[in-house]
Amino acid sequence: MHSIKKKGFGRDLKESFIKNVFKISGLLTILTLLGIFALLLYTAVPAFREIDLKEFFTSTRWDPTSPEKPEYGLLSMLVSSLLVTAGALLLAFPVGLAVAAYLSDVAKPKTREIFKPIIELLAAIPSVVIGFIGITLIGPLIARVFKMSHGLTALNGSLLLAIMALPTIISISEDALRAVPQSYAEASLAVGANHWQTLIRVKIPAAKSGIIAAFMLGMGRAIGETMTVLMATGNARSFPHGFLQSVRTLTANIAIELGEVPYFTTHYYALFALGLVLFVLTFIINLTADLIMEKQKRKLQ
Amino acid sequence: MSRSIKKSKKNKLEKSALAQLIGFFFLRLAIYAVLFVLIYFLYDIGSKGYKSISWEFLTEAPRKGMTQGGILPAIVGTFLVTMITAIVAVPLGMAAAVYLNEYARAGRLTRLIRLSIRNLAGVPSIVYGLFGVILFVNILKFGTSVLSAGLTLGLLTLPWTITASEEALKSVPDTYREGALALGATKWQMIKTNVLPYSIPGMLTGAVLGLARAAGETAPIMFTGAAFYLPYLPRSLKDQFMALPYHLYIMATQHHAIDKARGIAYGTALVLIVFIVLFNLGAIIIRARLRNKWRN
Amino acid sequence: MFNKKTGQKMKGLIHLGLVLALALFSLIQPGLAQKKMIQIKGSDTMVNLVQILAEEYMAKNPGAAIAVLGGGSGTGITALINGTCDIADHSREWKQKELDLAYEKGVRPRIFAIAVDALSIIVNEKNPLDTLTMAQVGSIFRGEIKNWKVLGGADQKISLYGRQSNSGTYAFLQEHVLNNKNYSPEVKEMNGNAQIIEAVTQDLSGIGYVGVGYLYDENGNVRRGIKVLKIKKDENAPAFSPLDKEAVYSAKYAISRPLYQSTNGKPSGLAADFIRFELSLEGQAIVEKEGFFKIGQELMEQNLKNLK
Numbered sequence: 012m013h014s015i016k017k018k019g020f021g022r023d024l025k026e027s028f029i030k031n032v033f034k035i036s037g038l039l040t041i042l043t044l045l046g047i048f049a050l051l052l053y054t055a056v057p058a059f060r061e062i063d064l065k066e067f068f069t070s071t072r073w074d075p076t077s078p079e080k081p082e083y084g085l086l087s088m089l090v091s092s093l094l095v096t097a098g099a100l101l102l103a104f105p106v107g108l109a110v111a112a113y114l115s116d117v118a119k120p121k122t123r124e125i126f127k128p129i130i131e132l133l134a135a136i137p138s139v140v141i142g143f144i145g146i147t148l149i150g151p152l153i154a155r156v157f158k159m160s161h162g163l164t165a166l167n168g169s170l171l172l173a174i175m176a177l178p179t180i181i182s183i184s185e186d187a188l189r190a191v192p193q194s195y196a197e198a199s200l201a202v203g204a205n206h207w208q209t210l211i212r213v214k215i216p217a218a219k220s221g222i223i224a225a226f227m228l229g230m231g232r233a234i235g236e237t238m239t240v241l242m243a244t245g246n247a248r249s250f251p252h253g254f255l256q257s258v259r260t261l262t263a264n265i266a267i268e269l270g271e272v273p274y275f276t277t278h279y280y281a282l283f284a285l286g287l288v289l290f291v292l293t294f295i296i297n298l299t300a301d302l303i304m305e306k307q308k309r310k311l312q
Numbered sequence: 313m314s315r316s317i318k319k320s321k322k323n324k325l326e327k328s329a330l331a332q333l334i335g336f337f338f339l340r341l342a343i344y345a346v347l348f349v350l351i352y353f354l355y356d357i358g359s360k361g362y363k364s365i366s367w368e369f370l371t372e373a374p375r376k377g378m379t380q381g382g383i384l385p386a387i388v389g390t391f392l393v394t395m396i397t398a399i400v401a402v403p404l405g406m407a408a409a410v411y412l413n414e415y416a417r418a419g420r421l422t423r424l425i426r427l428s429i430r431n432l433a434g435v436p437s438i439v440y441g442l443f444g445v446i447l448f449v450n451i452l453k454f455g456t457s458v459l460s461a462g463l464t465l466g467l468l469t470l471p472w473t474i475t476a477s478e479e480a481l482k483s484v485p486d487t488y489r490e491g492a493l494a495l496g497a498t499k500w501q502m503i504k505t506n507v508l509p510y511s512i513p514g515m516l517t518g519a520v521l522g523l524a525r526a527a528g529e530t531a532p533i534m535f536t537g538a539a540f541y542l543p544y545l546p547r548s549l550k551d552q553f554m555a556l557p558y559h560l561y562i563m564a565t566q567h568h569a570i571d572k573a574r575g576i577a578y579g580t581a582l583v584l585i586v587f588i589v590l591f592n593l594g595a596i597i598i599r600a601r602l603r604n605k606w607r608n
Numbered sequence: 609m610f611n612k613k614t615g616q617k618m619k620g621l622i623h624l625g626l627v628l629a630l631a632l633f634s635l636i637q638p639g640l641a642q643k644k645m646i647q648i649k650g651s652d653t654m655v656n657l658v659q660i661l662a663e664e665y666m667a668k669n670p671g672a673a674i675a676v677l678g679g680g681s682g683t684g685i686t687a688l689i690n691g692t693c694d695i696a697d698h699s700r701e702w703k704q705k706e707l708d709l710a711y712e713k714g715v716r717p718r719i720f721a722i723a724v725d726a727l728s729i730i731v732n733e734k735n736p737l738d739t740l741t742m743a744q745v746g747s748i749f750r751g752e753i754k755n756w757k758v759l760g761g762a763d764q765k766i767s768l769y770g771r772q773s774n775s776g777t778y779a780f781l782q783e784h785v786l787n788n789k790n791y792s793p794e795v796k797e798m799n800g801n802a803q804i805i806e807a808v809t810q811d812l813s814g815i816g817y818v819g820v821g822y823l824y825d826e827n828g829n830v831r832r833g834i835k836v837l838k839i840k841k842d843e844n845a846p847a848f849s850p851l852d853k854e855a856v857y858s859a860k861y862a863i864s865r866p867l868y869q870s871t872n873g874k875p876s877g878l879a880a881d882f883i884r885f886e887l888s889l890e891g892q893a894i895v896e897k898e899g900f901f902k903i904g905q906e907l908m909e910q911n912l913k914n915l916k
Contacts, residue, residue, distance in 0.1 A: 022498060029500045030415050036407035037416065040428040040474070043467055047435065047443050054446050076682075076773040078788040087793075109342035117336055126343065128596045133350050135521075135592045137528025138437075139557045140581050143564045144353055147574075151810070160767045160811035163796060174349060207332035228434070235436030237531040238557075242565060246772070249793035257796045262438050262531075267797070269442070269535050271682035271774030273689050273709055274450060286442040290435060297434040301427060375663070379826075456692060541659065542675045543666065544645060552675075566652060566678055566800035572826075573802065 048294075051287040058083075058280030067284065071250045073264065075278045083281050085288065087250040091165065091258035094251050095240060096233040098169025099176055103233075104226055106173075107180030108215075111225075114181070115188040116210050134178035138238040145171045145243030157255060163245030166254040171239045176229035183228060187221020187307070188214055220307035227300035231293045237262040261285055357581050364579025374541065379572040383580055388545055389458075389553035390527050390587075393537070396462025396549070397469055397526045402519045404466075405473025409515070412474070413481040414503055433471035437531040440468045444536040459549040461537035465526045472525065476518020480511040513602055517595045524591035528584060530557040556584045645673035646878050650684015650697030651776050652800040653725060653819035654867050657898050658697055658886075664894060665885050672878055678800065681776025688870055689715055694879050696870045699725060699776030699819065700783070716873050718914045721866040722886045724901035726820040726850035727777065729863075730805070730834045732812050737761050739838045739847045742862050746785045748815060751792025756813060769804045769816035770795040777801075780865055781817055809833030820850045821899040828899075839863060856901050866907060867900070880915065887911055 059067070062083045070084020110130075114123055149170055150162030191214050199209040215222065245257025246267065265282050272279045368382050375381035408425075416422040444464030454460045484507050492502035530538075538558040546553045563577035648658055655678040662674040677693075684696035689710050702710075702717065710717055729745055731737060737759060740748075747753045748766060757763045770791065771778040782788060798804050804816040809831075825831050830851065838847035841862045848855035848862070855861045869886075871879055885891050892902045903911070 026498050026500055030411075033407050033411035033415055036404055037411040037425045039404065040408060040425055040432060040470070043470070044428040044432055044435075046447075047439065050443060050446050051439070054442075072793070074773075074790060076779070077790050078782060079790050106342050106345065109339045110346055113336075113339040113343050117339055124600075126347075128593075129347065129350065131596065132589065132592060133346065135524060135528075135588050136353065137530070137557055137584060137588065139528070139530045139561050140357065140585060141353075143560060143577065143581055144356065146564055148353075148356055154810075160813050161796075161807060163807075177346060205328055205332050207335040208328055211335070231434045235434065235439070237436060237438040238561065242561070245796040246798075247794055247796050257794075259797075262436055265438050265442065266531060266534065267772050268774070269445070270679050271686055271772075273686045273706070276709065283442055283446070286439050290439050293434050293436060293439075294431055297431045298427070301430055539675065540677045543673045562678070565798070565803055 048287075048290060051283055051290055055280055055284035055287045058277055058284045061277045062281060062284075067281075073248060075268075075281065085261065085285060087248060088259055088261045088264050088285075089288070091244075091251050092234055092260040092262070094254070094258065095165050095168040095172060095244065095260060096230055098165060098254060099172035099233045100226065100230055101173075102169065103173040103176045103180055103229055107177050107225070107229065108184050108222060110177070110181045111184035111188055112210055112215070114185050116206065116214070130178050130181055133174070138175065138236060139242070141171050141175060142239040142242030145239060150243060153255075159255060161245075163243060163257055164255050165244060165251060165258045168240045168244040168258070168260070169254065171243055172233040172236055175236060175239065176233045179232050180225045180229040183225035184218070184222050187218035187225065190221065190307075191217045218307075220303045220310070224300040224304045224307070227296050227303070231296040231300070234296070235262065235289065235293050237266050241266050261289055265289075354585065357578060357585055360575075361578035361580075361582030364575045365582060369579055370583070373543070379576075383554075383556070383559060383576075383583065385542060385545055385554040386556045386559040386580065387583065389538070390556045392546060392553060393458055393462045393465060393533065393555060394523050394527045396458060397465040398519065398523055400463060400466025401469040401473045401522060401526075402516075405470055405519065405522075406477045406515050408470075408474045409477030409481055410503065410508075413478050414499070414507065429471045429474055432467075433475075435468075437468065437529055440464055440532045441535055443467070444532060449536055455550060456535070456537045456539075456552055457550045458537055458546055458553050461533040461553070461555075462549075464532045464536050465529060468529065468532055469522045469526045472522035473515075473519050476522060477511075477515040480514025480518060481507065483514060484510045514599065517599050517602070520591055520595045524588045524595075527591075528557050528588055530555075530561055533558060534561075556580060556587075560584060645675060646694040646882070647675045647677065647687075647692070648684075648695040648697060648869075649677045649679055649687040649693040651681045651699040651867070652678045652771075653681075653699040653775075653777050653821070654697040654723070657723060657821055657867075657895065657900060658869075660898060661886050661891060661894055662882070664890075665882055669881075672882075674878070674882060680772065680774030681779065682774035685870070688717065688872060689713055691715075691872075694871065695875075695883070698868050698870065699865065700780040701868070702870070703779075717870040718872075718874060720869045720871075720883055720887070720911045720914055721903050721907040722869055722883070722891075722911075723867040723895045724856070724903055725865055725867050726856045726861050726901065727781065727817060727863040727865060728820050728823055728850040729815065729817055729837045729839065730808050730823070731815045731837060732808055733833055733835045734812055735761060735835060737837065738835075739840060741840045741842055742785055743842070745839070746787060746789075749781065749791055749795065749817075750786055750789055751794060762813075764813040767811050767814045768792060768795040769798055769807045769811075769814055771801075771804070771817075772797045772799065777817060777819060781863075784865075785863065805831065805834060819900075820856075823851065824899045828897075853901070857904075864901075866903065875915070883911075884915065 067083055067085060069086060070082055071087040072082040072084045073088060075081050075083060114126060118126065145167050150167050153162035153164060153167055154160065195213055195217055196209050199213040240260045241263040244260065246259045246263055247257035248259055251258045265285055269282055272282060370382055371384055372382040373385055374383065412425065441464065444460055448454045448460035448463050449456055488506045489502055492506040533555055537552050538555045539552040540562050542552060542554055560577055560580045563573050563580060655676060659676040662676050666672050666674060681698035681700055684693065684698050685702065685706050687693040688696040729740065749768065753766065755763065755765055782791065798807060801818045801822040804818050805822055808814040808816045823830055823836060830836065836849055836851055838849045839862045840847045848860050850856060850861055856864050869883065875883055887908065896902055
């Protein structure tokens with residue numbers, strides 16, 4: 012009796028130890044997310060010893076090295092980021108949804124097997140290559156079409172970001188469409204609707220939450236993109252007045268200035284403040300998408 | 313049924329059939345448009361890049377201000393930093409996935425972990441770069457190095473390795489688990505003998521996909537270790553390194569030898585794409601084979 | 609079957625394999641293959657020139673390793689302050705704030721002028737304009753003059769190309785031509801001289817500023833597609849082109865500036881030797897060959913003093 016008890020205890024200890032090792036790995040993810048937020052916050056706060064909070068959020072001028080009057084206003088860059096993202100979604104959302112619908116409702120299983128890897132391939136193209144194509148191909152194309160002198164504009168950024176957001180929107184929308192119970196579609200067909208009407212009037216509305224989530228995650232992807240916009244949108248500081256203008260996004264600005272700024276100066280801290288804004292923005296977008304998807308999951312259960 | 317009602321019913325059917333035809337046509341159009349864009353991009357890089365590719369290009373260091381020679385240091389640098397990324401992201405990813413799929417019970421903590429994973433996947437790459445600069449370069453004093461860049465990329469890749477590993481674990485049928493437990497195995501023994509051996513191929517496939525993505529990232533390595541022209545390969549983890557995506561970025565935007573730079577940029581882009589496409593195709597094929605194995 | 613090509617291919621493959629293996633191996637053994645290496649970071653205007661100087665030096669001194677990186681003058685000075693480079697290239701002078709920061713961190717910069725640049729204003733070759741006064745250049749880049757027709761050209765909006773704030777050229781132009789006023793927010797901020805040249809070549813209403821070394825292609829001819837404007841100090845002065853070497857050497861060209869390198873304290877070892885090489889007859893000949901200008905006697909004397 013005594014020896015068996017001992018063996019059991021030792022084994023339990025080992026099991027519990029192993030479980031905790033795995034648990035810690037899981038907890039590390041929470042730690043990392045909190046750590047990123049905390050460190051960004053910690054490094055951004057000193058910036059506001061010298062920068063006026065109101066100026067930071069409402070001024071349209073970002074010119075920390077100006078000999079006249081250094082100014083730290085993110086509004087132009089924020090609007091630029093939103094503008095480019097909006098343009099991207101305008102294109103990517105309908106196209107993405109259409110592709111998702113095609114894959115879930117029209118394509119034969121074998122066709123799906125071929126197209127899915129192709130879309131994954133699109134997602135695998137690095138952002139720097141997409142940006143490069145923006146400089147060499149799409150930019151000049153825009154210049155030709157709109158009879159402008161150059162193509163490094165918000166439109167260029169939007170087109171490229173649309174391509175980058177597509178795979179995300181497609182895969183999540185497709186998942187959402189396929190999660191709609193078969194019974195919904197069967198019922199619709201039974202009352203005489205054809206496949207198209209079933210898709211439009213039954214399946215898509217039923218998958219609404221997932222599709223909205225796909226939209227939001229695509230938005231998050233577009234707002235957070237750095238290299239593509241850095242290379243393709245011209246990086247002019249001015250407040251954007253349209254798609255055919257050169258713009259400078261939050262992400263591109265950080266990438267431009269982080270290399271030249273001496274560590275632990277106001278300018279350095281200010282860049283981390285921009286990073287914090289980006290982090291909070293994408294966090295809110297992702298959290299919203301998360302909550303929507305959870306609601307959907309619970310509904311279907 | 314009277315004739316007029318029959319006719320209107322027929323019209324309605326015709327209209328909706330037409331709607332379906334047009335509707336599905338647009339759906340097809342969408343996917344062919346996407347296909348076209350992909351093929352056109354790859355063709356553009358391929359056709360303009362292959363002229364620069366040669367054995368010299370792939371196996372020699374750059375000379376004469378980067379206008380001659382090749383991009384070997386960038387290939388090696390990318391390889392090295394990706395290795396560090398793998399060491400960080402793959403074991404941790406697998407372990408976290410094992411916890412989530414095998415041990416964790418539904419509850420607030422588990423939801424929080426999953427939330428964190430999804431949010432980490434959505435953090436912009438430049439924000440990872442900022443984090444890397446403050447934590448690895450400055451606080452931990454690793455400086456701009458392979459180590460700092462690799463650790464930064466490792467964190468960026470972690471959500472992907474976790475997700476891929478979890479999928480691999482999920483695809484192992486529960487009967488395998490139940491069988492082992494019925495015979496008296498402990499949880500860990502069951503995982504070790506009845507789950508891991510079948511899921512590791514899938515986990516590694518997912519890891520390869522995640523690493524291919526990391527290899528193409530520029531923003532996280534720009535300020536944590538990547539450099540443009542180094543006359544020697546990195547001799548230790550504390551050295552800076554050249555990298556393919558950063559090389560492409562500089563060649564495309566900053567480089568002074570304007571005439572030659574474009575060709576070299578295309579060549580670099582082609583090499584980068586080929587590596588990534590090969591890795592992705594390989595992983596996809598392996599994954600498809602594994603799926604077929606499971607089905608049978 | 610085993611011809612030269614196969615042999616070369618195999619050689620390449622083995623080479624690649626060995627290098628990868630060596631790289632892996634040397635990561636575990638950091639002490640292996642220790643060669644002295646210095647890092648030079650900074651000005652994009654100077655990066656081409658300094659890279660070529662470094663290659664010449666390394667060819668004569670095998671065993672020396674000099675890494676030349678760009679990033680802009682601001683990046684170079686920052687790197688020197690942060691301690692992440694040995695020599696900083698910069699095409700403008702240190703700002704007071706930077707000097708204060710350096711002293712705070714215990715960095716004592718020693719400054720050397722290694723070449724002279726004639727900052728050039730370029731437009732598209734089809735632009736009818738030939739000459740501008742300094743004041744006009746300032747107005748254009750401040751955004752006060754917005755259309756070419758004001759200057760006698762076509763009725764076209766002026767398309768501005770410039771550098772980013774980390775660029776010494778950006779800062780130099782701002783100080784000496786824009787009179788320390790803000791740039792127009794419409795300036796498209798490019799990553800380097802090369803991008804500006806490319807943009808102006810394709811943009812009929814474009815105007816930009818670049819270092820003189822970038823005007824020439826690899827054969828020493830002025831690049832096609834761009835027109836280099838002649839600059840007048842004021843309305844009544846004669847106009848000079850940065851391509852006119854005599855004008856630059858006699859300070860008749862209005863926008864010229866020294867190109868600097870800074871070290872932390874007195875340079876020693878490889879850094880000192882390399883700087884000496886750059887200042888030598890051979891080094892200065894390379895400077896001229898790359899399109900820039902040799903430094904004058906006064907600057908040279910100051911350099912030699914700083915080396916001691």
